[in-house]
Amino acid sequence: ERVYLIRRGAVRLSRVYESGEEITVALLRENSLFGVLSLLTGHRSDRFYHAIAFTRVEMVTAPAASVRAAIEADTTDGLRLLQGLSSRILQTETMIETLTHRDMSSRLVSFLLVLCRDFGVPDELGITIDLRLS
8 A cells, every 4th residue: 555665775575475485576776666566556455575675775655545646647757657667577577587497507697697787786806796695
């Protein structure tokens, strides 16, 4: 029922299934949105996620109805939302490609490249991914 915008930091979205298994569904960074499903469908979602901060996080949150009203009032807000959703779709497609039709070492290399692109910080030694992942 709320939309969240990450202004600063990194967040992992995960989902716990009935078996108790926890699956990471998204790794989000600055200017990423989550909680938008009910905004788009107009219905309360039955999907519940855990949001876990990897770093110090600054977020803005608003009721889905308020965000919807802002989009209807100003198309610029709607375009920003579409940009955020497009980024999430691209990340999801990349992860699907990474997890299919490859051996374990290829999947790891592909995943590290995604992390470098989305979370990497260039330094004198290369690129640092400053996230605690297991």
